[in-house]
Amino acid sequence: MRLDKYLKVSRIIKRRTVANEACDAGRVMVNDKVAKAGTDVKVGDVIEIEFGNKTVKVRVTMIADSTKKEDAKDMFEYV
Template sequence: MRLDKFLKVSRIIKRRTVANEACDAGRVMINNRVAKASTQVSEGDIIEITFGNKTVKAIILDVKETSKKDEAKEMFEYLSD
């Protein structure tokens, strides 16, 4: 699955266009590498997103094409630094 779509489906970022812009700006990293919106993600990948001065780090637990709001929380787990 594409990175921008995963961020939207998992509800880490609410809109796909915003996820796309974050990727284009170089604020999203997968496994310590800057990632483009089209980068494929899989289970076990670690995503790091910079929002202003805050950094969010999460590990992908499940990749689904669609999810309900309750199921979205089970697709990833936040990691503490």
Template sequence: MRLDKFLKISRIIKRRSVAKEVADKGRIQINGKLAKSSSTVKIGDVLTIQFGNKTMEIKVSELHESTKKEDAANMYEIIAENRNE
């Protein structure tokens, strides 16, 4: 599944266009490597995402083509969440 689509469906980022923009600015890594919006996400991958002054590290646990709001949180597991000062 494409990175931007995963971020939208899992509701980590609300809009796919915003997810694409964040990825293309070099703020997302998959397994320690810089990722583009078209990068492929697989189960078990670790994503590191920079949101302004916050960095999130998540592990992909499920992939779905679409989800309900309550099921979206099951698609990933938060490993770490840090504030950048």
């Protein structure tokens, strides 16, 4: 699954366009490498996102094309 879509579906970032812009700005890393929006995300990958002065690091535990709001938190775990 594309990185920008995963960030939206898992609700780490609320909108896909915002996720896309964060990737273009170089603020998203997958497995310690700067990632573009089209980067493939697999189970076990570690995603690191810089939100201003805060950094969020999560591990992908599940991939789904769509989820309910309650189930979105099961798609990743904080590292």
